[in-house]
Amino acid sequence: MNINAIGNKMKGWAESLVKRLGGKVLAILFASMILALVSVMFTDAWLVEIEKQNAQIEQVQRNITVLQQLRTSLNLAESAQRGYLLTQRQELVSTFNQEIDAARRHIRKIEGLFNSEKIAMQGKQEQSWLIALNSALEAKNAEMKLAISLVQSGKAEEAMQVIKLDQGVIEMAKFMQYSQTLLDQQHEAQAQLMKKRAQTIVITRIALVGTALILLLLVIMVIRQLVREMNSRDHLRQQLARDCAAYEERIRSNSHMMKTLALDYQSDVERARQKLARDLHDELGSILTATKMDISWTIRRVKDQDPEIVEKLDKTMRYLNQGIQFKRQVVQNLHPSIITTIGFWPALRSLIEDMAERNDWNLDLILPGEQIELPETLGLIAYRVVQESLNNASKYAYATRVSVHMVNELDYLKLEIEDNGVGVDLNKTSSATHGLSGIRNRIMAIGGRVDIVSSPNQGFLLVAIIPTKL
Incomplete structure (x- = not known):
């Protein structure tokens, strides 16, 4: 990883941190860090100074x-010397020598x-005092040694005269x-x-x-x-949640309205088809039936007079029967009246x-119980x-096996239709794919x-999910 990559990464991290915490918070945190570092530096310097002062105080x-011990040793030595002069006890000489050595x-x-x-004692004045x-x-x-030497040599009177002199005092x-001067200086320094x-401690x-x-x-x-930024973000989050809820509610409302409109449209289409089927059945059916009756009457009247006309009329009757049969098929396709007659x-x-029997299919059929009711x-x-x-x-698959499974669960009707036919290329436009597009549009319009x-030579499978409640 080169320096530029590291720099870009750190820059991105810094921008992300600024975005998360805000520039003002980072500025305050940076100032806190600088103040803490400065405080640590000065505190360390003051602690070092206090430690140095403690060492100087201990030295003083x-x-x-040591000065007090020096004064004590000299006093003890003088006491031992005076005691020896009075008692001539040799152990006092040893004590005198020990105290002089100690001094x-x-x-x-x-x-x-x-x-x-x-x-703490610095300067020429202190040094001169120490020499003195x-x-x-x-x-x-x-x-003191002179007095002791005189006593040891048997000159006690001379020793006493030395003591009585003012020089020793x-x-x-x-x-x-x-x-005492040195002690006073040390006490003052202390x-x-x-x-x-x-x-220094107070300042620290x-x-x-x-x-x-x-x-x-x-x-x-x-x-x-x-806290201010958290409250602001919380307020924005709540506002966003309210907006999302409002948008979701609007989407649900619009979706429900679109499904309702689609269902109403389907209902209008079915009513129009039903009306057209009824008109074809009633009007066109009555016309075709009347025409058929008139042709039958004409055939009966002229069958003995003109066989050629009768033959032509018989041919017309066959055409008319085909038309009536086609009319019935159209009416049935427009609106299956059997649903109204025997139920869905x-x-x-x-x-x-009927389709399986007509096409000689091996049928696998599963339907829900007839007690389940669906909207019309x-x-x-x-x-x-x-x-x-x-x-x-029937028209395109050349199938030999067809399965139709329908299950009603959780307010949805699931329909699976599968055959083992020649299949269809869904990427190409044909009559079959046009019909499939109509199926898809019809179901997706109501939220299904x-x-x-x-695919070619791979059969066909259709799975449809139809909501039973909008």
């Missing part, structure tokens, strides 16, 4: 602790802390002054660092709370915008069985479908469906 506390270690530790990157402190410690140490006072840390908390409030406000704005189901059965027009439509299909099978399956 260690400085204070020197504390001095070195203070120097190490001073040279550390985290030390070290010098005062060594001077006091020399004075002065050195001790300097040491305490220097150490107070400043703690104050600075407290300010204010920034976090402010950021949280701003993010909360942005989230509320996003939620309000989403017996008439349909009679039509199918629907019955005539079903009758016409069966009649037209069987006429096509017709499926026809056939």
Whole structure:
């Protein structure tokens, strides 16, 4: 996948996201992300600063602790020296030496802390104080060791005179002054660092709370915008549902009206055919019958006088009988009076069985019970479908086996007519396909469906679904 394809894919994804969420919501979300990133960066910097300040405060506390330990060690060393001068107990000399060593270690530790990157004591003034402190410690140490050495050499009076001199007191006072100065500086540094840390913590908390409030406000704005858009979409969805329902109702109404009009049209056609059939039967039938009676009377009157005329009249009588028979067939095709006479189901059965007997078909017939009642027009439509299909099978199919199955289920009448004849090419126009088109139009006009399956030398199958309730 190349870069252009990836770019197009990301562009399409972005456009889809904008379309789904809306530009305003995305802008608010983007601003929230930027604010969150900035807040994280500043918060991290403040946390690092607080951690650094904590380290400095801990360093100052260690400085204070070491200075206090230094003062304590020197006091203990002086106490051990004075005790030895009074009692000459050797263990006090050991104690003196231990405390002097401890004081020197504390001095070195203070120097190490001073040279550390985290030390709070910085500058030449602090360094000079530390040097003065070290010098005062060594001077006091020399004075105390001198007194101890004099005692150990048996010069106790000289040792007492050394102690009584002011030099030791002065050195001790300097040491305490220097150490106190350093302690005061460390306490001041500690107070400043703690104050600075407290300010940093306050600023961090204010920034976090402010950021949280701003993010909360942005989230509320996003939620309000989403709720507004959801309500708008819901309103549009409801409006669309109402429009769809109205259109569906209109379609159903129009469809029902079209089916009703189609059914009314079929009824009008059947009534017109019935009237035409009745007129042909009554008027033309009476005329043909009267003509036949007149010809019969004429034949009787002239049969002995002119045999040639009689022969001509007999021939005319045969033509007239053919005309009467054709008239009866036309009348029957226009409106099958047998339906009115014996009922739909017996008439349909009679039509199918007569066609099978006339064409010598092997018949497979399944019809519903005669107790099922159909509207007159629907019955005539079903009758016409069966009649037209069987006429096509009789004229064009050359079939030997025909099956007619009819089932009435779920407000629909299902009709299947199949033969094993020569079939028909449905893509070519012929008399058979013209009749099939009439069947399809007649059924589809009332909301039914017709499926026809056939091809040359493959037989013929017609499946019709006729609604019994509109």
